[in-house]
Amino acid sequence: MIYLLLSVLSSTIIFIVFRLYKKFGVNTLQAIVVNYFIACTVGFFGYIEGSDFSKVPSENWFPGALMLGVLFITVFNLAAITTQKSGLSVVAVATKMSVAIPVLCGIFLYNESTGILKILGILLALVAVYLTSIKSEEGISIKKENLIFPLLVFLGSGIIDTSIKYLETSYVSETDVGLFSSTIFATAGSLGVIILIIQAFQGKLKITYKNILGGIALGIPNYYSIYFLVMALRTKGFDSSTIFTMNHVAIVTISTLVGIVLFREKLIRKNWIGLILAIISIILVANSAI
Template structure:
């Protein structure tokens, strides 16, 4: 459970960093791209013993999967940015967090994990908790029909990322390669990001500032460890992957909500408090189902 708690902590720090992005007007796209290179650097220098480890990456069975995940990382981010602009931050939050349903149900129906009464109730409460905790207006979510495709793509994209991580971790990534695997994903995402920045530079729309670089540094460290610790948590003996994903997503909701109250003096609506209470209950039920 230590790795799971560390993954939740890392993801909560990401939430805090994004809050400060808004305060200091950091260019999110640039910071995200720089963050990928910071994240892959941590993995390459922290977990690689020799240059031979890097040279063998293309021959690893997990390499094609890492390429796909790197592409998905930055694609889903851009879709999330479009969704935020068109439908608001709450819609993105709900789409991203509700995506836990995809790896959870894949774990149950594809990997034949258990699905008892406690677990079923816990997962349902977790999904409801995620929804209620993410709504920041009394009116609820408002999405124009023509914009509905974007949160749907964020939902499926986020779910596919988690499911793919689970699949590759189960069948292709050895325990000693977790750091190398995680770093490769970030390196691919960063490389695609550089192509985007190069296009912006070509059209004269690129302006890099020091605060964007610092933002990427602040984001890259917890971002790397959120993935690394999640993959390690999925290897925890005695806990099914559907349980780990549920506890991870709901744990992030609880930790982020409490952090918002303490650090940023956020005021919660009644539905947010209800969501927080349901999140805690769902954690108890899902963990207890094991």
């Protein structure tokens, strides 16, 4: 379970970095692109030994890694559009509720275990994610014409997690986890560069040191969040539905607590209820795996 804990901690650091972007006026897109290349570099120099990079395109997992790289940058841009049109709460709910997709796939496609405790824990987790994500007593409101964007974020995020599980199970050897992760980030970063080049031709690009530093700060924990998640999925005795549920809910819980302590966020009653349900769901899902 140490890998799951490290993945959760890495993802929590990502949350902190994103919050600091707003404080220091960092251009998120530029920082995201830099972040992908930093994450790729961390993998290449820290977790890959004796690999023949020329053989990467011939690896069975290579097409899947390319697809994930495309999804990473696509979902990010969809999340940005959703934020502009419907607000941050809608993005948070769509992203975090997407855990339902890999959980259901794990149960139905991989015949993973089910039980009253596990099912109850998963249902409570989904409710907890929703309640901790909304920031007003009225809940969330989406105009009918904008509904497609959070739906795409929901599907895209769920497909990313499901694909990671599928590729990890079917094609990626333990010695290739670092190379697999780095290839995903390299693909996403390359596509991000194309977007920046288009912005440059449009006269909208202005690169600053704080955007680069923001990308470096994000890239390191971002790499580890994926690397440790893949390693957690290899933990014997734990189904992927259990890992994904505990991972998402723990990230929501710890990030919310960090928001209170470091950024003095004020929680409404629904958020507190969501936190309590999140803790209960983690206990239920964890106990169901014992």
